[in-house]
Amino acid sequence: MTLxxxxxxxxxxxxxxxxxxWVTIRMTFLALILSCFIGLVVGLGGMxxxxxxxxxxxxxxxxxxxxxxxxxxxxxxxxxxISLNIDFSASVAGVLGLGMYSGAxxxxxxRGAIQSIDRGQMEAGRSLGLSHWQTMFKVILPQAVRRxxxxxxxxxxxxxxxxxxxxxxxxxxxxxAANTIVADNYRYxxxxxxxxxxxxxxxxxxxTLIRILERKLNVEGARS
Amino acid sequence: MxxxxxxxxxxxxxxVLKDINLKIEKGEVVVIxxxxxxxxxxxxxxxNYLEPIQSGQIRIEDQxxxxxxxxxxxxxxxxxxxxxxxxxxxxxxxxxNLFPHLSVRDNITLSPLTLGKMDKKEAKETALSxxxxxxxxxxxxxxxxQLSGGQKQRVAIARALAMKPHVMLFDEPxxxxxxxxxxxxxxxxxELAKEGMTMVVVTHEMGFAREMADRVVVMDQGQIIExxxxxxxxxxxxxxxxxxxxxxxLTHS
Numbered sequence: 181m182t183l184x185x186x187x188x189x190x191x192x193x194x195x196x197x198x199x200x201x202w203v204t205i206r207m208t209f210l211a212l213i214l215s216c217f218i219g220l221v222v223g224l225g226g227m228x229x230x231x232x233x234x235x236x237x238x239x240x241x242x243x244x245x246x247x248x249x250x251x252x253x254x255x256x257x258x259x260x261x262i263s264l265n266i267d268f269s270a271s272v273a274g275v276l277g278l279g280m281y282s283g284a285x286x287x288x289x290x291r292g293a294i295q296s297i298d299r300g301q302m303e304a305g306r307s308l309g310l311s312h313w314q315t316m317f318k319v320i321l322p323q324a325v326r327r328x329x330x331x332x333x334x335x336x337x338x339x340x341x342x343x344x345x346x347x348x349x350x351x352x353x354x355x356x357a358a359n360t361i362v363a364d365n366y367r368y369x370x371x372x373x374x375x376x377x378x379x380x381x382x383x384x385x386x387x388t389l390i391r392i393l394e395r396k397l398n399v400e401g402a403r404s
Numbered sequence: 405m406x407x408x409x410x411x412x413x414x415x416x417x418x419x420v421l422k423d424i425n426l427k428i429e430k431g432e433v434v435v436i437x438x439x440x441x442x443x444x445x446x447x448x449x450x451x452n453y454l455e456p457i458q459s460g461q462i463r464i465e466d467q468x469x470x471x472x473x474x475x476x477x478x479x480x481x482x483x484x485x486x487x488x489x490x491x492x493x494x495x496x497x498x499x500x501n502l503f504p505h506l507s508v509r510d511n512i513t514l515s516p517l518t519l520g521k522m523d524k525k526e527a528k529e530t531a532l533s534x535x536x537x538x539x540x541x542x543x544x545x546x547x548x549x550q551l552s553g554g555q556k557q558r559v560a561i562a563r564a565l566a567m568k569p570h571v572m573l574f575d576e577p578x579x580x581x582x583x584x585x586x587x588x589x590x591x592x593x594x595e596l597a598k599e600g601m602t603m604v605v606v607t608h609e610m611g612f613a614r615e616m617a618d619r620v621v622v623m624d625q626g627q628i629i630e631x632x633x634x635x636x637x638x639x640x641x642x643x644x645x646x647x648x649x650x651x652x653x654l655t656h657s
Contacts, residue, residue, distance in 0.1 A: 303454055304501035308515035308567055309491035311483060318518060322505045 187367045188374060197371075200357030201378050207274050207353060208343045208382075212336055214279025219286025224316075226291050237287070244284035250345050253277040257349040274346040274353075282339045289331045293324035326397050333390040337383045344379075354378060405430045405571060405602050406451060411460030413446065420446050422626045424460070428571075433603045435613040435634075438623035439649055444606045445498075447623070448573050451604065452493040453486060464492055465570060491519070494564030498576040500556040502548040502563070508535070509544040512563045521567070534562035538592045554585030558592050571602040578609055610653060614638055622646045 188194045225237035244252070257273040260266040268276065297320050305315030347356035358375045362368050406428040413421040421443050428434050436444045449455040451462060453470035459478065462469050469489040472481045481489075503511050512534060513527040522530060535541050538558035548556055557577055564572060574593065578586040590612050597603055597616050607613065613620055613634055620637040622630040622645075630643045641647050 298499075298501070300497060300499055300501035301503065304495075304497065304503070305515075306487075307452055307454065307490060307493070307495035307497075308563070309487050309519055310515055311487050314518055318514060319503050319505075323503075326505075 183370060184367070185370050185374075187365060187370055191361075191364070193361050193371070196357050196361060197354065197374060197378070200352060200354035200375075201382075203271075203352055204340070204343050204354040204379075205382065207271065207278065207346060207351065208336075208340045210275045211278035211282060211343070212339060214275060215282035215286050215335075215339065218280060218283025219290050222283060222287035223290030223294070226287060227294065241284050241287060244281050249277070249281045249342055250348060252281055253345060253349050270346075270350045273349055274343075274351045277349075278339060278343060278346070281342070282335060285335050285338075286332070289328050289335060290324070292331075293327040294320055296327055297323050326394070329390055329394045329397075333387050336386050336390070340383055340386065341379060405432070405465060406604070407461075407463045407466075408447075408451075409461045409463075411447075411450060411457055411462065413443075413450065413455065413457045420626050421450070421457075424628060426621065426628065426631075428602065428604060430602055431600045432618045433597045433605065433616050434619050434621060435617040436604065436606045436621045436623060437608070437610070437613060437649070438629075439652075442623040443626040444621075444623045445575050448575050448604060448606050451573055452490050452495055454495075456480070464489060469493075491567050492570045494567060494569030494572040496557065496560050496564055496572065496574045496577050498579050500548075500553070500560045500580070502556055502560055504548050506547075507544070508540070508546050508548070508551070508559050511548070511559060512566045515563075516566050527566075530566055531562070534565050535559070537565075537595070538562050539588070552585060553581045554588045557581065557589045561589075561592055561596070565596075571604065572596065574603065574605040574607065576606050576608070578607065608653065610638070610650075622649070624649070 188197075222237045222240050225233045226241065228234045228237070253273065256277045257268065257270065260268070294316075301319050301323070302312075302315055305319045306312070310318070343353060344355035346353050347359060350356070354375050358371045362371050365371075406426070408424055408426045411421055411424040412419070424447060436448065438444050446455055450457055450470075451464075453462070457470060461471065467489065468481065470481060470486065471478050473479075480486075502508075503514065506514060509528070509531045512531040513522075513524075516522040516527045516530065517524065521527075532541065532544060535544055538561055540555060540558055540562070543551065543555065543559075548559070551559065561572075561577075577593070578589050581589065586609065590609060593603070593605070593612070594616055605612070605617075615634075617634045619631055620634050621628055622637060622641070622643070624645050630637065630641060630646050632641070636642075637646065638650065641650065
């Protein structure tokens with residue numbers, strides 16, 4: 181059997197893949213926003229002096245980092261629906277699942293970046309009469325965000341790739357579109373190579389955008 | 405202005421400040437000297453409660469800072485009240501601790517604006533006049549990493565002054581500076597002292613202590629061992645330990 185990329189043009193295959201790509205991008209983007217939000221809350225919570233808040237954050241991190249994403253998605257989509265009657269649509273379960281999983285990793289990125297900022301910055305803010313949170317949001321976080329960008333690029337790329345697991349909970353994203361097509365025509369190599377390139381291009385764009393953002397932030401502010 | 409009574413501080417089991425009693429009057433310049441590890445910086449940092457204390461009392465303008473009595477027991481005061489007290493106390497750090505992501509002007513206006521002490525226009529004008537005062541009127545738009553150490557420290561002084569503090573604490577303000585940059589920072593401090601600012605200064609600059617201090621506090625091993633006018637301390641100290649310390653620092657300068 182020889183390679184024949186002409187199959188892309190048959191049976192509406194390419195439009196189906198592009199539709200899947202669009203779903204992948206949308207799901208990933210929404211999950212990314214959720215993941216940043218959870219990451220910030222759990223990351224800050226993990227550093228809290230309050231025992232309850234910091235333990236909750238630790239449990240969150242341990243659970244979502246310590247169990248497979250595929251298992252989490254199954255629990256969220258099938259498990260909750262059948263045992264507790266909490267019936268999310270596939271897309272909602274997908275965004276929630278991806279976002280909560282990735283949020284665990286982002287929380288560690290947030291915590292690491294904040295802890296890498298010199299302790300004197302918090303002291304300076306406090307000595308000027310600012311509260312802990314005022315100093316956190318006006319002084320510490322703006323500096324920490326710069327240090328978060330490189331590891332965040334890694335995490336967002338992982339998130340995009342992990343979105344392929346949503347095919348297992350019936351989300352019609354890129355991977356599922358490919359599965360549907362190959363089930364019909366057995367053109368595994370052509371179809372999977374095509375979606376591999378799609379994923380690659382999306383991730384290349386993410387890493388480029390973050391690099392541009394990094395450079396922009398460095399020009400605007402100080403480099404220390 | 406500042407009154408410290410029976411202050412004790414521990415790091416774990418290490419007793420770093422032992423029964424400190426000190427009263428600082430309005431308009432006074434008090435210089436704290438002593439060997440490294442004697443607790444002088446720690447004492448200064450207790451004065452705006454950057455360091456928690458285990459027992460004793462610190463009062464600023466007759467109001468407690470940090471620990472308060474509540475139903476007969478000592479406990480930490482609410483954060484809001486602590487922030488309010490800290491507004492009265494300006495602090496200048498050894499490592500400047502300027503905010504690197506903000507311009508010089510924004511470093512100065514951040515606190516007054518965030519706390520609603522001034523509107524934008526007033527904050528801007530205050531920043532410019534404070535910068536002029538420390539000789540940096542032309543650097544308002546610069547970022548901290550574009551400044552020399554001496555310039556950074558003068559910005560840090562201007563930043564602290566923007567909150568209109570009633571007392572200024574200096575924690576080894578010239579120790580991180582190249583020798584040729586020390587003078588410009590000391591000059592800014594002298595200017596401030598002449599205006600009547602109450603100042604507490606931890607420093608190794610004995611020249612500054614001699615010239616500007618109303619009183620010199622000598623610390624060793626977590627205790628105040630001697631307090632006196634610069635004349636007495638430098639020419640005729642009562643304590644042998646003061647003599648030994650001064651001999652060590654003065655023979656090389």
